[in-house]
Amino acid sequence: MPELPEVETTTRGLSPHICGQKILQVNIYQPQLRWPVPEVLQQLEGQVSHDIERRAKYMLWRFAKGTVVMHLGMSGAMRVVDADTPLRKHDHFEVVFDNGKALRLNDPRRFGAILWQPKGQSLEIIDSLGPEPLSEEFNGKYLHQKLSKRKGAIKNAIMTNAVVVGVGNIYASESLFLSGIHPKRAANRISLKRCRLLAFNIKEVLAKAIKQGGTTLKDFTQTDGSPGYFSQELNVYGREGQACNKCQTPIKNIVLGQRSSFYCPRCQR
DNA sequence: CCCTACTCCTGAGTGC
Protein backbone atom coordinates (compact mmCIF):
# COMPACT_ATOMS: atom_id res chain seq x y z
CA MET A 1 0.00 0.00 0.00
CA PRO A 2 1.64 2.80 -1.48
CA GLU A 3 3.32 5.83 -0.15
CA LEU A 4 5.46 7.90 -2.45
CA PRO A 5 8.43 5.50 -2.63
CA GLU A 6 6.11 2.68 -3.59
CA VAL A 7 4.50 4.77 -6.31
CA GLU A 8 7.93 5.80 -7.57
CA THR A 9 9.05 2.18 -7.58
CA THR A 10 5.90 1.18 -9.45
CA THR A 11 6.29 3.96 -12.00
CA ARG A 12 9.89 3.02 -12.73
CA GLY A 13 9.01 -0.65 -12.89
CA LEU A 14 6.16 -0.09 -15.33
CA SER A 15 7.89 2.36 -17.64
CA PRO A 16 9.96 -0.01 -19.79
CA HIS A 17 7.00 -2.38 -20.17
CA ILE A 18 4.20 0.01 -21.07
CA CYS A 19 5.81 3.03 -22.78
CA GLY A 20 6.05 2.96 -26.55
CA GLN A 21 3.62 0.08 -26.71
CA LYS A 22 0.55 0.05 -28.92
CA ILE A 23 -2.73 -0.56 -27.12
CA LEU A 24 -4.98 -3.30 -28.41
CA GLN A 25 -7.75 -3.11 -25.87
CA VAL A 26 -8.90 -1.33 -22.71
CA ASN A 27 -10.99 -3.38 -20.28
CA ILE A 28 -12.88 -1.86 -17.36
CA TYR A 29 -14.04 -4.76 -15.19
CA GLN A 30 -15.09 -2.65 -12.18
CA PRO A 31 -15.76 1.01 -12.92
CA GLN A 32 -16.61 1.87 -9.29
CA LEU A 33 -13.29 3.00 -7.89
CA ARG A 34 -12.80 6.28 -5.98
CA TRP A 35 -14.38 7.94 -8.98
CA PRO A 36 -16.06 6.15 -11.89
CA VAL A 37 -13.49 4.95 -14.43
CA PRO A 38 -14.29 6.97 -17.58
CA GLU A 39 -15.43 4.94 -20.57
CA VAL A 40 -13.68 7.41 -22.85
CA LEU A 41 -10.49 5.48 -22.05
CA GLN A 42 -11.60 3.03 -24.74
CA GLN A 43 -10.41 5.61 -27.25
CA LEU A 44 -6.83 4.64 -26.38
CA GLU A 45 -7.24 1.50 -28.44
CA GLY A 46 -4.80 1.79 -31.36
CA GLN A 47 -2.81 4.54 -29.64
CA VAL A 48 0.86 4.31 -28.67
CA SER A 49 1.81 5.49 -25.18
CA HIS A 50 4.55 8.05 -24.67
CA ASP A 51 6.07 8.28 -21.20
CA ILE A 52 4.98 7.76 -17.60
CA GLU A 53 5.81 10.08 -14.74
CA ARG A 54 5.05 10.29 -11.03
CA ARG A 55 3.50 13.42 -9.48
CA ALA A 56 2.77 13.10 -5.77
CA LYS A 57 1.21 9.64 -5.51
CA TYR A 58 -0.34 9.89 -8.94
CA MET A 59 1.09 8.24 -12.02
CA LEU A 60 0.70 10.27 -15.20
CA TRP A 61 0.76 8.11 -18.30
CA ARG A 62 0.89 10.28 -21.39
CA PHE A 63 -0.56 9.81 -24.84
CA ALA A 64 -0.93 12.12 -27.82
CA LYS A 65 -4.59 12.75 -26.93
CA GLY A 66 -4.10 13.22 -23.19
CA THR A 67 -2.99 11.58 -19.94
CA VAL A 68 -4.18 8.58 -17.98
CA VAL A 69 -4.02 9.62 -14.31
CA MET A 70 -3.66 6.64 -11.99
CA HIS A 71 -3.68 6.40 -8.20
CA LEU A 72 -3.18 3.23 -6.15
CA GLY A 73 -5.19 4.36 -3.11
CA MET A 74 -4.50 2.25 -0.02
CA SER A 75 -4.49 -1.19 -1.55
CA GLY A 76 -3.79 -0.85 -5.27
CA ALA A 77 -1.05 -2.59 -7.22
CA MET A 78 -0.13 -2.48 -10.89
CA ARG A 79 1.32 -5.48 -12.63
CA VAL A 80 2.39 -6.33 -16.15
CA VAL A 81 1.49 -9.90 -17.05
CA ASP A 82 1.01 -12.04 -20.14
CA ALA A 83 -2.37 -11.10 -21.56
CA ASP A 84 -3.66 -14.68 -21.29
CA THR A 85 -2.97 -14.83 -17.55
CA PRO A 86 -6.26 -15.53 -15.73
CA LEU A 87 -7.73 -12.49 -13.98
CA ARG A 88 -7.37 -12.35 -10.23
CA LYS A 89 -9.99 -11.24 -7.76
CA HIS A 90 -10.06 -7.39 -7.68
CA ASP A 91 -8.46 -6.92 -11.09
CA HIS A 92 -10.53 -3.84 -12.01
CA PHE A 93 -8.78 -2.29 -14.97
CA GLU A 94 -6.67 -3.66 -17.78
CA VAL A 95 -4.76 -2.34 -20.77
CA VAL A 96 -3.78 -4.99 -23.32
CA PHE A 97 -0.82 -4.29 -25.61
CA ASP A 98 -0.11 -5.69 -29.05
CA ASN A 99 3.03 -7.42 -27.77
CA GLY A 100 0.93 -9.92 -25.84
CA LYS A 101 1.35 -8.23 -22.45
CA ALA A 102 -1.23 -6.52 -20.28
CA LEU A 103 -1.16 -3.91 -17.52
CA ARG A 104 -3.57 -4.67 -14.69
CA LEU A 105 -4.75 -2.71 -11.67
CA ASN A 106 -5.61 -4.90 -8.69
CA ASP A 107 -7.21 -2.99 -5.83
CA PRO A 108 -9.23 -4.79 -3.12
CA ARG A 109 -10.39 -1.66 -1.30
CA ARG A 110 -11.11 0.29 -4.47
CA PHE A 111 -9.75 3.59 -3.11
CA GLY A 112 -7.59 3.85 -6.20
CA ALA A 113 -8.43 5.90 -9.26
CA ILE A 114 -8.13 5.83 -13.02
CA LEU A 115 -8.89 9.20 -14.64
CA TRP A 116 -8.56 10.69 -18.07
CA GLN A 117 -7.13 14.16 -18.66
CA PRO A 118 -7.67 15.30 -22.25
CA LYS A 119 -4.77 17.14 -23.83
CA GLY A 120 -4.88 20.86 -23.00
CA GLN A 121 -7.29 20.47 -20.08
CA SER A 122 -6.29 20.71 -16.44
CA LEU A 123 -7.25 18.53 -13.50
CA GLU A 124 -7.99 20.29 -10.22
CA ILE A 125 -6.65 17.43 -8.09
CA ILE A 126 -3.29 17.68 -9.84
CA ASP A 127 -3.12 21.49 -10.04
CA SER A 128 -3.75 21.91 -6.32
CA LEU A 129 -0.81 19.75 -5.27
CA GLY A 130 2.04 21.24 -3.25
CA PRO A 131 5.73 20.77 -4.08
CA GLU A 132 7.48 17.44 -4.48
CA PRO A 133 9.41 16.59 -1.32
CA LEU A 134 12.57 15.76 -3.29
CA SER A 135 12.56 19.04 -5.20
CA GLU A 136 14.70 22.07 -4.32
CA GLU A 137 11.53 24.09 -3.89
CA PHE A 138 10.76 22.04 -0.79
CA ASN A 139 13.24 23.17 1.84
CA GLY A 140 13.37 24.44 5.43
CA LYS A 141 12.54 28.00 4.54
CA TYR A 142 9.54 27.03 2.44
CA LEU A 143 8.30 24.65 5.13
CA HIS A 144 8.68 27.22 7.90
CA GLN A 145 6.74 29.78 5.88
CA LYS A 146 4.02 27.27 4.95
CA LEU A 147 3.58 26.15 8.55
CA SER A 148 3.42 29.69 9.94
CA LYS A 149 -0.39 29.81 9.83
CA ARG A 150 -1.02 26.27 10.92
CA LYS A 151 -1.91 25.77 14.54
CA GLY A 152 -2.68 22.04 14.19
CA ALA A 153 -0.37 19.11 14.81
CA ILE A 154 2.80 19.03 12.72
CA LYS A 155 2.16 15.44 11.67
CA ASN A 156 -1.17 16.37 10.10
CA ALA A 157 0.47 19.35 8.41
CA ILE A 158 3.20 17.38 6.65
CA MET A 159 0.58 14.86 5.51
CA THR A 160 -1.43 17.62 3.82
CA ASN A 161 -0.92 17.67 0.05
CA ALA A 162 -1.08 21.47 -0.12
CA VAL A 163 2.02 21.68 2.12
CA VAL A 164 4.08 18.90 0.58
CA VAL A 165 3.00 15.84 -1.37
CA GLY A 166 3.87 12.23 -0.88
CA VAL A 167 4.39 12.11 2.89
CA GLY A 168 2.07 9.39 4.10
CA ASN A 169 1.45 7.93 7.52
CA ILE A 170 4.59 5.82 7.76
CA TYR A 171 7.11 8.39 6.58
CA ALA A 172 5.44 11.20 8.53
CA SER A 173 6.11 9.33 11.78
CA GLU A 174 9.61 8.32 10.68
CA SER A 175 10.75 11.79 9.59
CA LEU A 176 9.44 13.36 12.81
CA PHE A 177 11.35 10.80 14.85
CA LEU A 178 14.57 11.52 12.96
CA SER A 179 14.01 15.24 13.57
CA GLY A 180 13.23 14.89 17.28
CA ILE A 181 9.86 16.62 16.83
CA HIS A 182 6.76 15.50 18.73
CA PRO A 183 4.00 14.65 16.22
CA LYS A 184 1.46 16.69 18.16
CA ARG A 185 3.53 19.89 18.28
CA ALA A 186 1.73 22.90 16.81
CA ALA A 187 3.08 23.38 13.28
CA ASN A 188 3.56 27.12 13.71
CA ARG A 189 5.66 26.59 16.81
CA ILE A 190 8.58 24.94 15.08
CA SER A 191 11.68 27.05 14.52
CA LEU A 192 13.26 27.66 11.11
CA LYS A 193 16.21 25.60 12.24
CA ARG A 194 14.04 22.61 13.06
CA CYS A 195 12.06 23.08 9.84
CA ARG A 196 15.34 22.77 7.95
CA LEU A 197 16.06 19.55 9.81
CA LEU A 198 12.57 18.21 9.17
CA ALA A 199 12.67 19.02 5.45
CA PHE A 200 16.06 17.34 5.25
CA ASN A 201 14.82 14.22 7.02
CA ILE A 202 11.69 13.98 4.88
CA LYS A 203 13.95 13.96 1.83
CA GLU A 204 16.31 11.47 3.45
CA VAL A 205 13.69 8.98 4.50
CA LEU A 206 11.88 9.10 1.17
CA ALA A 207 15.05 8.89 -0.92
CA LYS A 208 16.31 5.98 1.12
CA ALA A 209 13.02 4.15 0.83
CA ILE A 210 12.93 4.69 -2.93
CA LYS A 211 16.44 3.32 -3.18
CA GLN A 212 15.35 0.22 -1.35
CA GLY A 213 12.21 -0.31 -3.37
CA GLY A 214 9.56 0.81 -0.95
CA THR A 215 8.32 -0.42 2.38
CA THR A 216 6.87 -3.88 2.64
CA LEU A 217 4.29 -4.07 5.39
CA LYS A 218 1.56 -6.34 4.16
CA ASP A 219 1.28 -7.02 0.49
CA PHE A 220 3.15 -4.31 -1.35
CA THR A 221 5.33 -5.79 -4.05
CA GLN A 222 7.32 -4.24 -6.85
CA THR A 223 5.98 -4.70 -10.37
CA ASP A 224 7.98 -7.89 -10.81
CA GLY A 225 6.48 -9.29 -7.62
CA SER A 226 9.55 -8.92 -5.38
CA PRO A 227 9.11 -7.16 -2.03
CA GLY A 228 10.58 -3.82 -0.99
CA TYR A 229 13.20 -3.81 1.72
CA PHE A 230 12.62 -0.64 3.72
CA SER A 231 10.49 -2.16 6.48
CA GLN A 232 13.53 -3.20 8.52
CA GLU A 233 14.64 0.44 8.63
CA LEU A 234 11.58 1.72 10.49
CA ASN A 235 12.41 3.36 13.80
CA VAL A 236 8.94 3.97 15.20
CA TYR A 237 6.16 2.97 12.79
CA GLY A 238 4.38 -0.15 14.08
CA ARG A 239 6.75 -0.40 17.06
CA GLU A 240 4.41 0.56 19.92
CA GLY A 241 5.80 -0.64 23.25
CA GLN A 242 9.16 -1.59 21.78
CA ALA A 243 12.40 0.12 22.83
CA CYS A 244 13.40 3.32 21.05
CA ASN A 245 16.49 2.68 18.93
CA LYS A 246 18.14 5.78 20.41
CA CYS A 247 17.19 5.81 24.09
CA GLN A 248 15.36 2.52 24.85
CA THR A 249 12.20 4.32 26.01
CA PRO A 250 9.05 2.42 24.89
CA ILE A 251 7.58 3.80 21.65
CA LYS A 252 4.12 5.33 22.00
CA ASN A 253 1.14 5.26 19.63
CA ILE A 254 -1.46 8.04 19.64
CA VAL A 255 -4.22 8.89 17.19
CA LEU A 256 -3.88 12.11 15.19
CA GLY A 257 -6.26 12.96 12.42
CA GLN A 258 -7.70 9.47 12.79
CA ARG A 259 -4.35 7.90 11.97
CA SER A 260 -1.97 5.94 14.17
CA SER A 261 1.04 8.05 15.05
CA PHE A 262 4.14 6.48 16.55
CA TYR A 263 6.82 8.38 18.41
CA CYS A 264 9.39 8.27 21.18
CA PRO A 265 8.15 10.36 24.15
CA ARG A 266 11.73 11.05 25.23
CA CYS A 267 13.46 11.83 21.92
CA GLN A 268 10.61 13.86 20.40
CA ARG A 269 9.57 17.24 21.81
C1' DC B 1 -7.78 29.99 4.73
C1' DC B 2 -7.52 26.12 8.39
C1' DC B 3 -9.22 22.19 10.95
C1' DT B 4 -11.87 18.03 12.09
C1' DA B 5 -14.75 14.26 11.15
C1' DC B 6 -16.53 11.50 7.73
C1' DT B 7 -16.43 8.80 3.70
C1' DC B 8 -15.49 5.38 0.01
C1' DC B 9 -14.27 -0.36 0.23
C1' DT B 10 -12.34 -5.26 1.37
C1' DG B 11 -9.51 -8.24 4.06
C1' DA B 12 -6.66 -9.58 7.93
C1' DG B 13 -6.39 -10.22 12.64
C1' DT B 14 -8.38 -10.89 17.29
C1' DG B 15 -11.37 -12.40 20.95
C1' DC B 16 -15.16 -15.14 22.22
Place this chain on the structure above:
DNA sequence: TGCACTCAGGAGTAGG
Protein backbone atom coordinates in the same frame (compact mmCIF):
# COMPACT_ATOMS: atom_id res chain seq x y z
C1' DT C 1 -15.12 -22.88 12.40
C1' DG C 2 -17.99 -18.99 12.81
C1' DC C 3 -19.22 -14.47 14.02
C1' DA C 4 -18.63 -9.68 15.53
C1' DC C 5 -15.62 -6.35 15.85
C1' DT C 6 -11.37 -3.42 15.00
C1' DC C 7 -7.98 -1.72 12.16
C1' DA C 8 -5.32 -0.71 7.80
C1' DG C 9 -0.19 2.52 4.15
C1' DG C 10 -5.09 7.72 1.03
C1' DA C 11 -7.15 11.81 0.53
C1' DG C 12 -11.33 14.44 -1.25
C1' DT C 13 -15.13 16.75 0.82
C1' DA C 14 -18.58 19.00 3.87
C1' DG C 15 -19.28 21.91 7.55
C1' DG C 16 -17.57 24.54 11.51
